Amino acid sequence: MCEANAYIEEEGREVLVMEGVFVVKNETGTSGSRVILENIFGEQRVLEADISRVSLMEHKIIFRDPAS
Amino acid sequence: MCEANAYIEEEGREVLVMEGVFVVKNETGTSGSRVILENIFGEQRVLEADISRVSLMEHKIIFRDPAS
Numbered sequence: 001m002c003e004a005n006a007y008i009e010e011e012g013r014e015v016l017v018m019e020g021v022f023v024v025k026n027e028t029g030t031s032g033s034r035v036i037l038e039n040i041f042g043e044q045r046v047l048e049a050d051i052s053r054v055s056l057m058e059h060k061i062i063f064r065d066p067a068s
Numbered sequence: 069m070c071e072a073n074a075y076i077e078e079e080g081r082e083v084l085v086m087e088g089v090f091v092v093k094n095e096t097g098t099s100g101s102r103v104i105l106e107n108i109f110g111e112q113r114v115l116e117a118d119i120s121r122v123s124l125m126e127h128k129i130i131f132r133d134p135a136s
Contacts, residue, residue: 002070002124024122051119054092054129056070061122 003040004059009052014062018045024061026051033066071108072127077120082130086113089129094119101134 003022007014020040027034028050037045049063071090075082088108095102096118105113117131 002072002127004070004124022124024119026119026121028118050096051092051094051122053094054119054122056072056090056124059070 002056002059004054004056004061006037006045006061006063008047008049009062009064014060017047017063018043021061024051035063070124070127072122072124072129074105074113074129074131076115076117077130077132082128085115085131086111092119092129103131 003020006018006021008017018037018039021037022040023038025036027036033048033050035047035049047063050066052064053062071088074086074089076085086105086107089105090108091106093104095104101116101118103115103117115131118134120132121130
């Protein structure tokens with residue numbers, strides 16, 4: 001299987017938020033930006049963020065604060 | 069390396085738009101939804117779409133029409 005680490009962009013840096021992510025669902029709607037992450041350890045995490053970039057070569061999914 | 073196929077949701081179906089994708093950049097801004105896809109064959113494609121779901125288990129990145 002092929003998983004990635006999730007990062008959020010903060011002040012030009014990439015801060016790790018979750019390892020081993022294999023599903024990201026974008027639930028963004030009229031109520032704002034919202035993504036749900038699931039990882040290989042059975043954990044789930046919700047971020048108030050937008051997907052900024054997916055790089056499968058680097059095994060990275062990078063999110064950003066919708067306000068920035 | 070770990071790549072995925074890109075699909076767009078159309079009338080409940082997933083329509084293949086690009087194979088072997090390894091980078092997706094979300095360029096969405098004030099001018100609307102826009103993503104840039106790059107694949108292992110050196111091809112680039114621009115979609116007027118939002119990222120709907122990333123499933124690395126299924127090797128799929130699914131996009132949706134921002135209007136739908």
